[in-house]
């Protein structure tokens with residue numbers, strides 16, 4: 527059995543989309559911390575944030591991370607998973623952590639085309655393009671610090687998966 531692979535990065539970088547495709551390519555299981563949270567509570571992210579605030583959501587997110595961690599599993603995390611240092615330590619100790627890196631304007635374009643507001647309530651109250659600049663200015667360093675590998679996510683999902691497979695096989699060979 528192989529260690530879990532954690533995908534981290536900002537909203538819209540493709541953790542959920544690419545994570546599913548990567549799991550199929552590897553023959554791994556797939557989990558998503560937001561899907562787990564929504565299925566286990568039967569509530570949306572927006573509903574949890576509205577009633578418990580972001581602090582309440584973040585506590586539940588940490589519990590979800592632990593609950594979905596299993597061998598031979600690709601795990602798509604929520605974009606704010608790295609905000610708690612304990613989550614970063616946990617991921618690095620239990621598996622391989624990969625940052626799907628993309629510029630704010632690319633993220634904003636994807637999120638504007640497909641906002642999924644129940645999954646992504648506003649973080650700052652600002653328009654998406656401004657929000658992504660602000661979020662990356664706060665988190666880019668945290669994503670880099672937490673990651674074992676950084677992948678350019680500004681390519682097609684197929685290209686991102688190919689690059690992930692290459693990086694993982696190089697890491698295993700070394």
Ligand SMILES: Nc1ncnc2c1ncn2[C@@H]1O[C@H](COP(=O)(O)OP(=O)(O)O)[C@@H](O)[C@H]1O
Pocket residue numbers: 535536537538539540541542543544602636637640679680681682683686
């Ligand atoms: N590499 C990519 N190129 C173009 N669009 C993408 C890519 N990855 C994801 N998307 C699109 O961006 C949106 C957000 O993707 P998602 O996988 O939910 O990101 P995340 O889980 O990181 O927030 C979706 O509409 C998805 O189809």
Ligand SMILES: O=C(O)C1=C[C@@H](OP(=O)(O)O)[C@@H](O)[C@H](O)C1
Pocket residue numbers: 535536537538541542560571603604605606607645646647649
């Ligand atoms: O960036 C964030 O703080 C969040 C990202 C979302 O997940 P995705 O990154 O999968 O969109 C979801 O966990 C929640 O809305 C908070």
Ligand SMILES: [Mg+2]
Pocket residue numbers: 541542558560602603604
């Ligand atoms: Mg996601």
